[in-house]
Amino acid sequence: MEIEIKFRVGFEDIRRKIEGLGGASFIREEVQEDLYFSIPLPNLLRVRRITNLGKAFLTYKFIKDPGRNEEFDELEVEVSDFETTVEILKRLGFRGDLWVRKKRLVYKLDDVTLELSDVEGLGAFLDIEVMSEDVEYAKRRIWEIAEKLGLSDKDVEPRLYQELLKEKVQASSS
Amino acid sequence: MEIEIKFRVGFEDIRRKIEGLGGASFIREEVQEDLYFSIPLPNLLRVRRITNLGKAFLTYKFIKDPGRNEEFDELEVEVSDFETTVEILKRLGFRGDLWVRKKRLVYKLDDVTLELSDVEGLGAFLDIEVMSEDVEYAKRRIWEIAEKLGLSDKDVEPRLYQELLKEKVQASSS
Numbered sequence: 001m002e003i004e005i006k007f008r009v010g011f012e013d014i015r016r017k018i019e020g021l022g023g024a025s026f027i028r029e030e031v032q033e034d035l036y037f038s039i040p041l042p043n044l045l046r047v048r049r050i051t052n053l054g055k056a057f058l059t060y061k062f063i064k065d066p067g068r069n070e071e072f073d074e075l076e077v078e079v080s081d082f083e084t085t086v087e088i089l090k091r092l093g094f095r096g097d098l099w100v101r102k103k104r105l106v107y108k109l110d111d112v113t114l115e116l117s118d119v120e121g122l123g124a125f126l127d128i129e130v131m132s133e134d135v136e137y138a139k140r141r142i143w144e145i146a147e148k149l150g151l152s153d154k155d156v157e158p159r160l161y162q163e164l165l166k167e168k169v170q171a172s173s174s
Numbered sequence: 175m176e177i178e179i180k181f182r183v184g185f186e187d188i189r190r191k192i193e194g195l196g197g198a199s200f201i202r203e204e205v206q207e208d209l210y211f212s213i214p215l216p217n218l219l220r221v222r223r224i225t226n227l228g229k230a231f232l233t234y235k236f237i238k239d240p241g242r243n244e245e246f247d248e249l250e251v252e253v254s255d256f257e258t259t260v261e262i263l264k265r266l267g268f269r270g271d272l273w274v275r276k277k278r279l280v281y282k283l284d285d286v287t288l289e290l291s292d293v294e295g296l297g298a299f300l301d302i303e304v305m306s307e308d309v310e311y312a313k314r315r316i317w318e319i320a321e322k323l324g325l326s327d328k329d330v331e332p333r334l335y336q337e338l339l340k341e342k343v344q345a346s347s348s
Contacts, residue, residue: 043265058259062265075258075261079253084250087249088234
């Protein structure tokens with residue numbers, strides 16, 4: 001299972017703090033363009049293109065704790081072509097209804113992945129993630145690192161990126 | 175567009191004839207396991223595992239001449255994992271309802287692909303295939319080669335493999 005907690009952060013401030021943590025290694029930069037398809041929550045269906053690496057992925061997620069959005073069953077495969085995968089999903093009746101675009105820096109610290117993202121239209125977020133079947137252990141690890149970075153409960157953003165983007169669109173049109 | 179005509183053949187007989195044709199090159203052998211999903215014709219949805227090459231593909235086809243089954247819009251991507259792709263489709267509500275297993279020899283002759291298959295439970299078939307937007311040209315090319323191999327109208331099998339397998343199951347249970 002994928003356990004992750006998302007925090008609102010200042011990009012350069014947290015970047016400096018992560019790079020100052022003992023043991024965190026920078027893995028790669030990703031420029032991601034995600035197209036989300038119209039299936040009802042707590043299911044998520046996405047095709048991701050990582051433009052700077054020339055890779056694409058088809059991903060299904062099931063949110064196990066809807067509303068809080070920290071625990072996910074994730075199924076993901078790499079696909080050879082972004083556009084064709086999107087077209088197959090459209091032919092199967094799914095509608096691509098939301099784009100999320102971001103620049104992301106990925107770091108690893110032992111079994112923890114830190115994803116620092118600058119999301120187009122939304123600002124900067126840090127996802128701290130652990131793959132584990134032991135939710136309690138995973139959350140303890142996540143919070144150990146969050147605290148070292150000076151993050152607390154009030155910095156947590158429980159909403160999904162696509163929820164934040166939809167709220168923004170609605171706010172600006174009302 | 176993919177234009178193809180399927181013929182019932184004797185495996186070794188046609189293999190000798192193809193290898194005796196001037197210009198036909200043997201490309202590769204594939205051991206294929208195809209899982210077809212429950213979507214209504216003329217749509218086809220399939221995940222293919224090529225076990226001897228360690229590859230997998232997600233394929234959607236739209237049959238443009240249902241019943242005759244010679245003209246297809248095909249959308250295909252290579253995927254990094256067969257089982258995960260199958261599981262994603264199941265989570266999206268599709269039911270994997272038919273396996274087609276075959277050993278296939280692939281040959282190329284200029285712009286024509288010859289696929290000689292030994293299909294589990296059904297016997298041997300030769301698919302002669304051309305990728306082209308010009309259906310008339312494609313069929314002329316296919317028939318030029320079919321005639322050189324001694325094949326005629328009466329050898330054509332218009333039914334899909336999955337239709338033949340379903341008929342066989344129904345016949346044996348009635």
